[in-house]
Amino acid sequence: MSNEIIIPDEIISSKxxxxxEQKVMLDRDLAELYAVETKQLKRQVRRNMERFPEDFMFELSQQEFEILRSQFGTSNWGGTRYMPMAFTEQGVAMLSTVLNSPTAIKVSIQIIRVFTKVREMLTDSLGMKLEIEEIKKKLTNHSKNIELVFNYLDELMDKKGNTEPRKKIGYK
Incomplete structure (x- = not known):
């Protein structure tokens, strides 16, 4: 059996x-998955900044950091001197090249697969939402048509009640 690193998809997707407006993973979560220290990961990224354009990696603003920290409820960030780095799917792929370890490569492949699954789930749910909206429109139209039919029936019933009895024709 090979040295396969298996991290449950749920753990990765929760990070x-x-x-x-971008799906990203934070430096500390990636460092944990890669089994390296966050400062080592950041050091390698800073040494290779040309590999990490803005659409691969960006540092959080102070406001974004505060919002993120408040979502966690407790401050387990310790004495953070630098704002966290956020890596997009492409940034995660690039990380495996700068960390250059078998673990980093295997974990990056697994993370990218989870990013792909998340994207597929979002696409599937968007398609479902569009189908539901289409069904709602049809139901609304059907309801209007049924209401119209009942209105016509009511008019016919009213006309029938207001007319004089017809003169019978035919054999007596």
Whole structure:
């Protein structure tokens, strides 16, 4: 059996956040998954900044950091001197090249697969939402049509009640 690193998908997906309209993972979570210290991960990224353009990695603003910290409820961030780095799916792929360890490569592949699953789930749910909206429109139209039919029936019943009895024709 190989040295396969298996991290449950649920653990990885629970560490994906939506920040600046992008799905990202934070440096401390990635360091934990890669089994390295956060400062080592940040050091490697800073040494290779040309590999991490803004759409691969960005540092959180103070306001974003405060919002994120308040979502966790407790401050287990310790004495953070630098704002956390947020890595997009492409940034995670690039991280495996700068950390350059078998663990980093295997974990990055697994993380990217989870990012792909999350994207597929979002696409599937968007498709379902559109189908539900279409069904709602049809039901609304059907309801209007049924109401119209009942209105016509009511008018016919009213007309029938207001007319004089017809003169019988035919054999007596």
């Amino acid at each position: 994906i956040y939506l920040i600046r």
